[in-house]
Amino acid sequence: MSSGLSAHINPSILNADFNNLENEIKKIAAVSDLLHLDIMDNKFVPNQTFTFERASEIIASSSIGVDAHLMIENPDELAPKYAQAGCISVTFHFEAATSVPDVIANIRSNGAKVGMAIKPKTSFAEIEKYLNQIDMLLIMTVEPGFGGQSFMADQMDKVSAARQALTKKGLNQTLLQVDGGISEETIAVAAKAGADCFVAGSAVYRSDDPAQMVKRLRSLANLELTKD
């Protein structure tokens, strides 16, 4: 029986041209689900991207909805502000939150969907109890911090365990996202393990035709998700 899941593709602009972001976003808007906006504070990860002010401008001007991936220490304070800034969803790191239940509640009460991300060394068992409180689980397939890294296939057991748990709990509306090293070469492996939401940065923006690449990634993932 096929899974009944269908692929969501969220391009990351981490490797796009930061001086021309509106145009970069326009290239993929018509064919993508959400824009994946990577927020890094140079503390939780050894890299820095946008201030809250700059991110708010991007969120306000984006021609598609935004999921903010907050790679920041203590997201308790800023996560609700990203919801207020108009994100469709806000994804925080489990490892960084002071109070996970409060972050979840405060994102939701400010009008956004809730994503929770875990780093490669964090086990699924640690976060399983939160599954029924979130809209998306992000299993990182690289150490967060930089685009263009290699896909960590050793995270696929975690993806499979998460998919099994979601199915068992009747939570197949909850998205299971992978982020890091997703490309034409790796997306089928992640879909086969049970991921249904895919972030792709360099694969999309280093391609000559970003929109075409989004379409190609979607069809490769759907091929796996609809297999008997």
Ligand code: DX5
């Ligand atoms: C990495 C970021 C990713 C990154 C993905 O820390 O969270 O979203 O942009 O880039 P690629 O697809 O190049 O691995």
Ligand code: ZN
């Ligand atoms: Zn990301």
